[in-house]
Amino acid sequence: xxxxxxxxxxxxxxxxxxxxxxxxxxxxxxxxxxxxxxxxxxxxxxxxxxxxxxxxxxxxxxxxxxxxxxxxxxxxxxxxxxxxxxxxxxxxxxxxxxxxxxxxxxxxxxxxxxxxxxxxxxxxxxxxxxxxxxxxxxxxxxxxxxxxxxxxxxxxxxxxxxxxxxxxxxxxxxxxxxxxxxxxxxxxxxxxxxxxxxxxxxxxxxxxxxxxxxxxxxxxxxxxxxxxxxxxxxxxxxxxxxxxxxxxxxxxxxxxxxxxxxxxxxxxxxxxxxxxxxxxxxxxxxxxxxxxxxxxxxxxxxxxxxxxxxxxxxxxxxxxxxxxxxxxxxxxxxxxxxxxxxxxxxxxxxxxxxxxxxxxxxxxxxxxxxxxxxxxxxxxxxxxxxxx
Amino acid sequence: xxxxxxxxxxxxxxxxxxxxxxxxxxxxxxxxxxxxxxxxxxxxxxxxxxxxxxxxxxxxxxxxxxxxxxxxxxxxxxxxxxxxxxxxxxxxxxxxxxxxxxxxxxxxxxxxxxxxxxxxxxxxxxxxxxxxxxxxxxxxxxxxxxxxxxxxxxxxxxxxxxxxxxxxxxxxxxxxxxxxxxxxxxxxxxxxxxxxxxxxxxxxxxxxxxxxxxxxxxxxxxxxxxxxxxxxxxxxxxxxxxxxxxxxxxxxxxxxxxxxxxxxxxxxxxxxxxxxxx
Numbered sequence: 097x098x099x100x101x102x103x104x105x106x107x108x109x110x111x112x113x114x115x116x117x118x119x120x121x122x123x124x125x126x127x128x129x130x131x132x133x134x135x136x137x138x139x140x141x142x143x144x145x146x147x148x149x150x151x152x153x154x155x156x157x158x159x160x161x162x163x164x165x166x167x168x169x170x171x172x173x174x175x176x177x178x179x180x181x182x183x184x185x186x187x188x189x190x191x192x193x194x195x196x197x198x199x200x201x202x203x204x205x206x207x208x209x210x211x212x213x214x215x216x217x218x219x220x221x222x223x224x225x226x227x228x229x230x231x232x233x234x235x236x237x238x239x240x241x242x243x244x245x246x247x248x249x250x251x252x253x254x255x256x257x258x259x260x261x262x263x264x265x266x267x268x269x270x271x272x273x274x275x276x277x278x279x280x281x282x283x284x285x286x287x288x289x290x291x292x293x294x295x296x297x298x299x300x301x302x303x304x305x306x307x308x309x310x311x312x313x314x315x316x317x318x319x320x321x322x323x324x325x326x327x328x329x330x331x332x333x334x335x336x337x338x339x340x341x342x343x344x345x346x347x348x349x350x351x352x353x354x355x356x357x358x359x360x361x362x363x364x365x366x367x368x369x370x371x372x373x374x375x376x377x378x379x380x381x382x383x384x385x386x387x388x389x390x391x392x393x394x395x396x397x398x399x400x401x402x403x404x405x406x407x408x409x410x411x412x413x414x415x416x417x418x419x420x421x422x423x424x425x426x427x428x429x430x431x432x433x434x435x436x437x438x439x440x441x442x443x444x445x446x447x448x449x450x451x452x453x454x455x456x457x458x459x460x461x462x463x464x465x466x467x468x469x470x471x472x473x474x475x476x477x478x479x480x481x482x483x484x
Numbered sequence: 485x486x487x488x489x490x491x492x493x494x495x496x497x498x499x500x501x502x503x504x505x506x507x508x509x510x511x512x513x514x515x516x517x518x519x520x521x522x523x524x525x526x527x528x529x530x531x532x533x534x535x536x537x538x539x540x541x542x543x544x545x546x547x548x549x550x551x552x553x554x555x556x557x558x559x560x561x562x563x564x565x566x567x568x569x570x571x572x573x574x575x576x577x578x579x580x581x582x583x584x585x586x587x588x589x590x591x592x593x594x595x596x597x598x599x600x601x602x603x604x605x606x607x608x609x610x611x612x613x614x615x616x617x618x619x620x621x622x623x624x625x626x627x628x629x630x631x632x633x634x635x636x637x638x639x640x641x642x643x644x645x646x647x648x649x650x651x652x653x654x655x656x657x658x659x660x661x662x663x664x665x666x667x668x669x670x671x672x673x674x675x676x677x678x679x680x681x682x683x684x685x686x687x688x689x690x691x692x693x694x695x696x697x698x699x700x701x702x703x704x705x706x707x708x709x710x711x712x713x714x715x716x717x718x719x720x721x722x723x724x725x726x727x728x729x730x731x732x733x734x735x736x737x738x739x740x741x742x743x744x745x746x747x748x749x750x751x752x753x754x755x756x757x758x759x760x761x762x
Binding site: 132133135165166169170172173176177180181184185188189192193196204205207208209211212214215216218219221222223224225226227229230231233280283284286287293295296297298299300301302303304305306307309310311312313314315317319324325326328331360365368369372421423424427428440443444447453456457459460461463464467468471472475 | 491492494495498499502503504505506508509512520521522523524525526556557559560563564567568571572573575576578579580583584585586588591595596598599600601602604605606607608609610611613618619621622623624627628629631632633635636639663664665668689692693694695696699700707711712715716719726729730732733736737740741743744745748752755756
């Protein structure tokens with residue numbers, strides 16, 4: 097151990113080796129970054145390589161947007177991984193090793209800063225600065241002058257409809273997912289092949305919301321009454337003698353249809369968390385309740401649920417936030433054009449359809465204000481649970 | 485009601501209900517395009533051999549509708565966007581957990597507070613930044629964006645894990661003369677692999693399935709389009725072409741479903757670490 101300590105600072109070679117290695121790494125990283133930033137970077141680099149290898153035709157094709165585009169992209173990925181991961185490691189390693197050679201008082205203050213610097217830098221650029229900028233932007237018009245117009249536009253009926261929709265999403269989407277999650281967790285807890293069964297409910301979580309929307313649009317598919325219904329729901333519906341309904345597009349049934357898609361997905365998340373929480377309830381309490389003559393339903397509602405209350409709050413707030421920010425489903429199913437518009441979709445429209453950044457900023461801020469209290473509840477509950 | 489027949493039937497019904505929509509999509513993607521809209525996919529169970537089973541839907545959607553390229557683009561976007569934030573977050577989480585420094589508490593609270601900020605707040609200014617720098621529609625732009633957006637959760641999760649490592653580990657390491665850096669590399673990182681792995685799966689699925697960030701920063705251009713964007717475009721342009729939509733949608737799901745099935749235990753562990761005190 098004494099030997100280790102003596103070798104501690106010298107175990108990676110002299111300061112000079114570290115410096116040289118760092119410089120070489122730095123140069124390579126800079127080359128890598130210039131390739132990455134250029135939109136045609138991968139193609140140009142590969143073309144140059146081809147030129148060097150004497151494959152002039154391949155190089156020519158690449159520069160014209162044909163040829164081995166795929167390999168050019170792969171090259172880009174390789175460089176990205178090298179610069180992104182290797183570069184970060186190099187940065188941390190060399191800086192740490194250099195700083196270690198300094199006096200302990202300086203070293204101990206500098207090292208942690210090195211460790212957190214990339215994270216803090218990225219967060220500042222991508223979250224802190226933009227958040228502030230967006231709030232400011234919500235008070236600005238096209239020319240940058242102060243205006244309340246953007247916020248005023250939030251009082252017109254179109255926006256009130258949007259607000260109504262988000263509230264419906266919040267109430268129905270959350271309660272549906274949490275309720276079904278509790279139900280499935282409780283039911284599955286009692287059967288033998290529990291893990292297998294859980295997979296079926298859990299699987300949709302892996303699917304993108306766009307994909308889920310396609311799946312359910314197919315289920316909701318509508319054909320005029322004279323034609324065969326290939327959508328599952330209408331096939332069953334017409335079998336009972338009713339007229340087929342455009343579940344996915346007709347207001348107001350389209351709203352719960354869309355929410356069902358989210359519930360289908362989020363129930364799995366809720367179920368998994370509740371399942372673990374239920375198993376964490378002490379068996380003594382359960383046994384005692386059974387001995388007291390409680391029925392299974394009473395056991396569940398009056399004993400288990402109160403015990404896992406913290407978890408219920410966590411899951412509810414997490415899903416609530418998802419419903420407030422809902423975008424993919426509404427965007428894919430209708431773009432918000434069937435009276436089902438929501439804040440996030442509207443914001444997207446303001447940005448890319450109407451080019452009204454001010455109003456988009458106001459909408460983003462509305463989302464922020466809506467999500468904030470729910471998030472705080474979530475975090476506080478989490479910390480309370482962790483402290484228990 | 486313990487493991488009785490009604491219970492088992494209810495469980496079976498639930499599992500079937502949950503699987504049926506995806507099953508319908510999967511089966512239809514292999515059917516003859518005309519048949520898909522003429523007869524329900526459930527009829528395949530009654531007439532399994534009159535369906536005109538075909539791979540042409542997949543061929544078409546991969547080739548002419550750009551799903552093949554979108555698949556590659558998704559891989560290109562997702563892999564760095566998963567690996568890079570983990571690296572950066574691991575270093576930061578370790579410092580927050582085990583290296584005392586001035587302002588550590590306040591800074592950490594600020595980082596976690598960023599969890600509250602919806603990414604919609606970041607879109608407009610960052611897009612303006614990117615337009616100025618020429619990063620719109622580039623992979624680099626979307627890699628950096630996904631990395632930054634994933635950092636608050638990554639740091640939060642990794643911090644929770646690392647801070648629970650036993651203190652004696654660090655004490656004996658410093659007695660042995662190891663620097664903070666060496667402790668990180670040789671002790672903390674290997675022990676943190678479960679947490680790193682769990683977050684990696686989250687981030688992978690999140691980035692692969694993301695629509696909003698891809699639409700805003702990458703755009704709909706065919707050469708950089710990722711799978712959710714391509715599927716979204718398909719929905720818009722070919723709303724009634726179910727032979728394409730079913731095949732296309734299923735293609736977007738293969739990788740996440742496989743990743744998920746193979747690694748679901750780690751995934752579940754990750755979710756629980758963030759939601760339930762174990």
